Amino acid sequence: MDALVLYWNLVPVTLVQGLAYALVALAVMIPFRILSVPDLSSEGVFPLGACVAAALIAAGVSPIAATLAAIVAGFFAGVTTALIHLKFRVHSLLAGILTITMLWSVNLRVLGKPNQPIFGQPNLFDWISPAILMNLNLQILVFAVLLAVLVGALWWGLQTHAGLALRGVGANPSLAPALGVNVVLYTSAGLGLASCFSALAGALLAQQQGYGDVGMGVGMLVNGLASVIIGESITGRRTLLRQVLAPVVGSIAYYQLASLALSIGLEPSDLKIATGGFVLLTIGWPVLLGRKTPASRAF
Amino acid sequence: MSPNDGDAPAVELDGLKLAFHAGTPDQRIALDNLSLALNRGDFAVVIGSNGAGKSTLLNVISGALRPDAGSIAVDGVDVTRAPVHRRAAMIGRVFQDPMLGTAPALSIEENLALASMRGRRRGLGLALDHAARSRFAALLEPFGLGLEKRMAAPASLLSGGQRQVLALVMASLVRPRVLLLDEHTAALDPGTAALVMQATQRIVAEGGLTTLMITHNMAQAVEYGNRLLAMDAGRIKLDIAGAEKTSLSIDDLVRRFAGDADHVLLRSRANMAAGPADATGAKG
Ligand SMILES: Nc1ncnc2c1ncn2[C@@H]1O[C@H](COP(=O)(O)OP(=O)(O)OP(=O)(O)O)[C@@H](O)[C@H]1O
Ligand SMILES: [Mg+2]
Numbered sequence: 001m002d003a004l005v006l007y008w009n010l011v012p013v014t015l016v017q018g019l020a021y022a023l024v025a026l027a028v029m030i031p032f033r034i035l036s037v038p039d040l041s042s043e044g045v046f047p048l049g050a051c052v053a054a055a056l057i058a059a060g061v062s063p064i065a066a067t068l069a070a071i072v073a074g075f076f077a078g079v080t081t082a083l084i085h086l087k088f089r090v091h092s093l094l095a096g097i098l099t100i101t102m103l104w105s106v107n108l109r110v111l112g113k114p115n116q117p118i119f120g121q122p123n124l125f126d127w128i129s130p131a132i133l134m135n136l137n138l139q140i141l142v143f144a145v146l147l148a149v150l151v152g153a154l155w156w157g158l159q160t161h162a163g164l165a166l167r168g169v170g171a172n173p174s175l176a177p178a179l180g181v182n183v184v185l186y187t188s189a190g191l192g193l194a195s196c197f198s199a200l201a202g203a204l205l206a207q208q209q210g211y212g213d214v215g216m217g218v219g220m221l222v223n224g225l226a227s228v229i230i231g232e233s234i235t236g237r238r239t240l241l242r243q244v245l246a247p248v249v250g251s252i253a254y255y256q257l258a259s260l261a262l263s264i265g266l267e268p269s270d271l272k273i274a275t276g277g278f279v280l281l282t283i284g285w286p287v288l289l290g291r292k293t294p295a296s297r298a299f
Numbered sequence: 300m301s302p303n304d305g306d307a308p309a310v311e312l313d314g315l316k317l318a319f320h321a322g323t324p325d326q327r328i329a330l331d332n333l334s335l336a337l338n339r340g341d342f343a344v345v346i347g348s349n350g351a352g353k354s355t356l357l358n359v360i361s362g363a364l365r366p367d368a369g370s371i372a373v374d375g376v377d378v379t380r381a382p383v384h385r386r387a388a389m390i391g392r393v394f395q396d397p398m399l400g401t402a403p404a405l406s407i408e409e410n411l412a413l414a415s416m417r418g419r420r421r422g423l424g425l426a427l428d429h430a431a432r433s434r435f436a437a438l439l440e441p442f443g444l445g446l447e448k449r450m451a452a453p454a455s456l457l458s459g460g461q462r463q464v465l466a467l468v469m470a471s472l473v474r475p476r477v478l479l480l481d482e483h484t485a486a487l488d489p490g491t492a493a494l495v496m497q498a499t500q501r502i503v504a505e506g507g508l509t510t511l512m513i514t515h516n517m518a519q520a521v522e523y524g525n526r527l528l529a530m531d532a533g534r535i536k537l538d539i540a541g542a543e544k545t546s547l548s549i550d551d552l553v554r555r556f557a558g559d560a561d562h563v564l565l566r567s568r569a570n571m572a573a574g575p576a577d578a579t580g581a582k583g
Contacts, residue, residue: 161412161421164405168413171402178361179469180387180417 007263011256012136018255019143020208021223023201025231025247025254026154028224030194031092033243034158035170037085039191040096040221042198044103045077047217049202051107054116054212063124067203074199077103078192086184100217107214115213123207133208147248150197155244166190219272226275227251229282307375309509310337310360310477315369317355317533329355330366331533337477337526342503342510344520346556347530353513356530357479360511362386374476388418391475391508393466395482400466403455407446407465410454411435414469438468442498460491464498471502478503480512484519492516496523517549529556 024042031039049070056066077099084095108114125132125142132138157163169176169186176183198220206212224247231250235242258271266274317330329352337343345353358364360371362383370379378386393400401410412426412435436447442464446457454462463483470478480499484492496519503510514520520527527544529537537556539547 157423159425159427160423161416161426162423164409164413164426165416165421167405167409168402171404172399174399175402177383178387178390178392179414180384180419181413181421182382182384 003263003265007260010259010263012140014255014259015252016136016139016143016208018252019140019147019248020201020205021220021227021255022143022147022248022251023150023197023204024220024224025227025251026150026244027194027197027201028221029228029243029247030197031191032228033170033237034167035187035190036173037082037092037170037187037191038096039078039081039092039194041077041081041099041103041191041195042224043217043219043221044100044107045074045195045198045217046202046220047107047212047214048077048103048110049074049199050206050212050216051110051116051202051214052199053203054118054206055110055112057118057121057123057207058116063122063127063207067124067200067207070199070203071196074195074197074202075192077199078195079188081195082184082188082191086187104214111212111214114215115211117211118206119210124204125207139208151244151248155241158240158244219275222272222275222279223254224251226279226282227254229279230254230257233282307372308336309339309341309374310335310511311370311372311375312336312356312360313370313372315356315359315371316367317352317359317364318367321367328533330359330369333369333534335528335535335538337509337511339509340507341526342508342512342524343526343528344524345511345513345528345530346515346517346520346552347536351530352533353530354481355533357392357481357511357513360477361390361392361479388473389476391417391470391473391478393463393470393478393480393483395485397459397462397466397486400483401454401457401462401469404453406451406453407439407457408432408435408450410465410469411438411472414472417473419473438472439465441501442468458491460487460495463487463495467495467498467502471506471508474506475508478508478510480510482513482515485515499523517552521547521549521552527552 024046027042027045028039031037052070052073053063053066056069057063061069081092081095081099084090084098085092088095090098123133125139128142129138132142158167165176165181166186166189168179168181169183169190173183176186202216205216227250228247229250230253231246231248232243234249234253235246237243237246258275261274262268262271312333312335315330315333317328319325319327319329327350331352333352333356345356347353355364359366360373362378362381362385366379370377372378373386373389376389378389402413405413408427408431412431415431415435432450436450439446444461444464446461446465449456454465457465467483483499484495487495499512500523502508510524512524525544526538526540527547528535539555
């Protein structure tokens with residue numbers, strides 16, 4: 001009973017978490033599902049966003065400009081992964097690992113030190129309203145509105161001619177050039193776009209928590225992956241709308257499940273093996289049952 | 300790369316050479332100083348034994364392969380160095396494998412919308428609106444496959460033949476300067492192959508499309524097209540056009556295209572005897 005009360009009391013906090021990290025889940029879903037180019041680089045791009053935003057805010061740059069700069073930095077990180085993959089013919093997973101590794105140094109350079117506090121500095125939330133950082137319900141509202149706008153824009157964008165070409169590259173990479181689609185350009189733009197979401201998440205969390213840290217990304221990717229898998233098992237992938245909603249639904253569900261597990265007595269340090277095991281189980285059980293479901297195909 | 304509308308041939312290949320594994324013991328000469336001009340509206344059928352260089356020829360025209368030497372011009376525009384996606388504006392293509400010509404995860408109408416922008420700038424306008432949907436449905440209707448009633452279904456649900464028809468419509472949706480067909484009926488059963496050939500004939504005739512079609516099916520080679528090219532060892536060994544092509548019979552063909560490729564033709568003949576609809580030859 002105590003465990004449930006504990007869980008219940010944490011719901012607002014974990015809801016904010018789930019909504020904020022839904023951005024990372026979106027960043028994981030886009031390469032995997034839209035482009036069919038699995039990419040791990042969120043793990044490095046998320047702290048990149050945090051470090052760029054924190055460093056700039058600490059230097060006195062306005063939080064809006066700092067957040068935009070973080071998004072732009074994320075875009076270039078995504079393009080880097082894409083170009084390593086396409087131009088040097090390196091598997092996209094390895095390309096992502098190379099990007100993460102290189103970003104570690106970049107992030108340290110950007111920050112100048114492993115951790116940069118920005119307590120008391122202007123931030124995006126205070127700029128919207130000083131009440132937000134004091135009030136979890138308002139934070140839920142802010143993140144929910146942001147996600148609604150971004151997911152809506154993504155859903156719409158993927159139905160435009162350019163968005164359809166992006167999905168075409170993912171659906172049949174040998175057909176796309178024959179239809180006049182520049183695969184290098186679109187894959188770069190797609191991975192760049194996905195990384196914008198990760199970097200934005202990093203920038204927002206740095207401002208919400210009051211610091212940027214080079215170690216912020218650890219485990220981000222598997223959490224995102226778990227979120228996408230959970231989300232897809234809830235929404236399915238039958239329509240484009242379901243596909244773009246899945247990471248959000250999944251992220252909310254994942255952080256609730258994690259919170260429940262912790263309330264019941266799981267050690268926080270054991271959460272990662274639980275998440276990893278969960279991802280494995282979800283991917284593995286259809287295989288063990290002798291059939292592959294659509295949910296497991298690209299993973 | 301705007302096509303000129305002067306008197307240039309639709310396709311002009313000059314001195315094409317291409318060797319795989321050049322300079323190694325494995326060297327394979329796929330194109331051996333091959334030159335060819337296709338006039339506007341030519342429907343040329345390409346035959347030849349396995350390894351004769353037919354697919355290589357089409358790959359070089361589409362840009363999937365770069366020739367070691369020689370040049371390629373489409374409607375008078377030199378495209379020798381243009382990447383696939385740049386010359387795609389002028390070229391429509393259907394592959395042997397029905398999986399390759401459509402995007403399986405996209406719906407039928409999304410596939411068509413994707414193809415409707417071949418060679419054009421893709422902006423942020425919605426890819427499908429009411430007008431586009433009805434235009435696409437009207438395009439599919441004449442083929443009598445009922446695809447126009449399943450526009451929102453993913454292409455992955457279609458049969459091989461249905462996919463090839465969709466791929467043909469996609470390849471010709473933006474009028475190509477040349478249509479390349481690489482054994483596009485070879486993976487289909489005889490009935491479906493015949494149906495896809497009817498669709499091909501309709502699309503080529505309606506658009507007056509310059510077409511290069513590879514086949515191992517001698518019945519197809521005799522029945523379709525106004526020109527017949529027989530390839531062997533990277534060269535065009537026989538080029539039959541006009542009245543001679545019209546009156547050509549399978550027996551004539553076998554007699555004239557002797558040599559290395561004999562066995563293919565003879566086997567095709569045997570298939571012909573077994574069943575007139577199915578003569579997929581060495582590939583069948
Ligand atoms: N990717 C490749 N690597 C090495 N050699 C190749 C490659 N593609 C084709 N070849 C060789 O080039 C020659 C021409 O092959 P091509 O595929 O053009 O023949 P084809 O006429 O299309 O034959 P088929 O009727 O079997 O399709 C053959 O000797 C073949 O082995
Ligand atoms: Mg071939």
